[in-house]
Amino acid sequence: MRALKAILVASALIPAAHAGAADLEVTHWWTSGGEAAAVKELAKAFDATGNKWVDGAIAGSGGTARPIMISRITGGDPMGATQFNHGRQAQELVEAGLMRDLSDVAAKGKWKEIIKPASLLDSCTIDGKIYCAPVNIHSWQWLWLSNAAFKKAGVDVPKNWNEFVAAGPALQKAGIQPLAIGGQPWQATGAFDTLIISLGGKDLYMKVFKDKDAKAAAGPEVAKIFKAADDARKMAQGTNVQDWNQATNMVITGKAAGQIMGDWAQGEFQLAGQKAGTDYTCLPGLGLNQYLTAGGDAFYFPKLKDAAKSKAQDVLAETIVDPKVQVAFNLKKGSLPIRGDVDLSAANDCMKKGLEVLAKGNILSSTDQLLSPDTQKQKEDLFSQFFANPSMTAEAAQKRFAEIIAAAD
Amino acid sequence: MRSDAPAGRPNQLFRNLNSKIALIPMMLVALVVFLGGTVWTVVYSFTNSKLLPRLKFVGLEQYERLWDAPRWIISIQNLAIYGILSLIFSLVIGFVLAALMDQKIRFENTFRTIFLYPFALSFIVTGLVWQWVLNPEYGVQFIVRSLGFTSFQFDPLYNADIVIYGILIAGLWQGTGLVMCLMLAGLRGIDEDIWKAARVDGIPMWRTYIFIIIPMMRPVFITTLVLIASSIVKVYDLVVAQTSGGPGIASEVPAKYVYDYMFQAQNLGQGFAASTMMLITVAIIVIPWAYLEFGGKKRG
Structure with a gap:
């Protein structure tokens, strides 16, 4: 009886899968080595469902890619699915009714129960409906250090930001770029946001970015952060590269001693065949305040006219959240999975550190979730x-910073 | 208008009907796309449109914010420096090159091709080439240093104070060839007899150029001026390819501000306000000039 049932179910599933098979163009800006390897995992899993992943990678980071994606969606030439940092980047597209409501898929997959932390799904939710499938958790608050560089300079590998700053002169003397x-x-901006949370702590971060408290932004606590940013800029002078992965590469090759960068840098170290702990060291929260921001990437699905493609969108949304895909994708990318119930025993030291923080619940919303792209751009400037x-001067910068926060939305 | 005109006289409206019909698409484009688009942009610059346009008027708020933004101020300064210098240098260099070309030299065709060649490249390619040339690690600085001058320093693209001049060099390299060709055409249009007359009068060559030839070439100069000026105002791709606005925001230009705020910051209102300011700047320059140029003739 049970066997019969299984056959019946299977036979019902096969035509359904065939009817829904379609080519789906997926746009994203994952183009560095580690990122591309992770995307391949996603594409492989999606192709296995009988559909076809048509890769639409856009080189040159999110700042270049997002305008292209948005103009395609608003211009009436939507792709099958597209990456955004979830939060407020796609908010207006959703409000304009250009995006598909995924509530049914989410209810079927019990997303509300499995996706952790819950803030990820909250960022996908507008007016009670779910519009995106989160794919990973990214946190910015990491300091990546090259063990070889410190050995060459004859100092111990620092355990936190303060020791790192203290090691700066010794590194410079050895001809090593202290900070890349x-x-x-966005790199300078991310570094500053990281300094706020890691040096200033959770309350300061929330006061400035969530409550948009201009008085706090002009206050003495933030002045200290600007002081630290001044140190960082002195140590970073002469980096002379543009892309983040080129900067990471300076750390990998030992030309630079450290980099403040999100956990996506991990994928680059891995691709270069380096081992956490022996070749490089990672310090979550810059070794001070162990808080991570859980922003990340999510896939949004524009409304399409073709029924077969809409069906394929559902399948892709399910695939993204699938536990096996989550593990394969996130191991390659160096990010954390969006669900707590997957087996990450294959994770390396750095990812385990991240998971620990995650398990403790020391998770905050990222600035992408708290601030509008407009405010983010002003900060970037x-x-x-x-x-x-x-x-x-640090004072002049802080004055402008307080103005931006005062006008933030 | 003349539909009640007596039969036999052709209606004014229908004269040259074929050519008028042929002009309709162009007129529609001009009216709808250029004029309509301009009006639409100006109207929406008074709204608080974010990613998508919406008609919620906020008065001059976008403009106030624009003129408070350090990046906009830097953009305007850069455009002024780039604009004035590239106008002067491309006219001077272009004219001098053309005058040298005009000395009945050998291999003129070859030289003309060489000087005009950069103009065949897009600003993107030009920007990339000059990014490499000016890169301290493998460009000019590297070459001079490897010749033995180890303290030689030339890295305009990495120095916030002089980065705009690095962009200017690339812009001039690309643009002067065209100016030279226009000037050369103008010089060739000057009657040989003028030269002969000047020689008979014993006027030295440089004075002939400055006091006789250049005033006679006025139309060519005006064409060139319009071409250079329009390429200055819209300079964008050169900056993107060479520095992407860096270091920091030291080489930002207004057109890039418009693009970045419209699409990256998802703030159409701010982008529209910036582009309206660009339009006003152009209008301030063009309207008095057009008045002098075309209005004056009618009076005279």
């Missing part, structure tokens, strides 16, 4: 100027 920050504006221009 690429020229793309400020911090790229501050980090590139030594003649801009």
Whole structure:
């Protein structure tokens, strides 16, 4: 009886799967080595469902890719699915009714129960409906250190930011770039946000970015952070590369000693065949305040006219959340999975550190979730100027920062 | 208008009907796309449109914010420096090159091709090439240093104070060839007899150029001016390819501000306000000039 049932179910499933088979173009900006390897896992899993993943990678980071994606969606040429950092980047597209409601898929897959932390799904939810499938958790608050560089300079590998700053002169003397920050504006901004949370703590972070408290942003606590940012900019002077993965590569090759970068840098170390602990060291929360922000990537699905493709969108959404896919994808990418019930025994030291913080619940919303892209862009303008221009004082930068926060939405 | 005109006289409206019909698409494009788009942009610059346009008016708020933004101020300064210098240098260099070409030299065709060649490249390619040339690690600085001058320093693209001049060099390299060709055509249009007359009068060559030839080439200069000026205002891709606005925001230009705020920051209102300011800047320059140029003739 049971066998019969299984056959019946299977026979019902096969035509269904065939009817839904379609080519789906997926756009994303995962183009560095580690990222591309992770995307391949996703594509493989999706192809296995009988559909076809048509890769639409857009090179040049999110800042370049998002305008292309948005203009395609608003211009009436939507792709099958697209990556966004979840949070507020796609909010208006959803409000304009251009995106598909995934509530049914989510209810079927019990997303509300399995996706952790819950804030991830909250960011996908607008007016009670779910519009995106979170694919990973990314946290910014990591300091990546090259063990070889510190050995060459004759100092111990630092255990936190303060020791790292103290080691700066010794590194410079050994001809090593102490800190690598690429020229793309979001890198300097991310480094500063990280300093706020890791040096200033959770309350300061929430006061400034969640409550948009301009008084706190102009206050003495934030002044300390700007002081630290001033240290960081001195240590980062002369990096002369643009892309984040080029900066990471400086750490991998030992040309630079450290980099403040999100956990996606992990994928690069892995691809270069380096081992956590022996070749490189990672310090979550810069070794100080062990808080991580759980932003990340999510897939959004534009409304399509073709029924077969809409069906394939459902399948892709299910595939993304699938436990096996989650493990395969996140191990390659160096990010954390969006569900707590998967087996990550294959994870390396750094990922395990991240999972520990996650398990403790020391998770905050990322700035992408708290601030509008408009405010984020203004911050990028400020911090790229501050980090590139030594003649801009910390006080002047803080004054502008407080203005931005006061006007933030 | 003349539909009640007596039969036999052709209606004014229907004269040259074929050519008028042929012009309709162009007129529609001009009216709907250029004029309509401009009006639409200006109207929406007074709204708080974010990612998608919506008609919620906020007065001059976008403009106030625009003129408070350090990045916009830097963009305007950069455009002024780039604009004035590239106008002067491309006219001067272009004219001098053309005058040298005009000396009945050998291999003129070859030289003309060489000088005009950069213009065949897009700004993106130009920007990339000059990014490499000016890169301290494998460009000019590297070559000079490897010749023995180890303290030589030339890294304009990594120095916030002079980065705009690095972009200017690339812009001039790309643009002067065209100016030279236009000037050369103008010089060739000057009657040989003028030269002969000047020689008979014993006027030295440089004075002939400055006081006789250049005033006669006025139309060519005006064409060139319009071409250069329009390429200055819309400079965008050169900056993107060469520095992407860096280091920091030191080489930002207004067109890039418009693009970044419209699409990256998802703030259409701010982008529209910036592009309206660009339109006003152009209008301030073009309207008095057009008045002098075309209005004056009618009076005279």
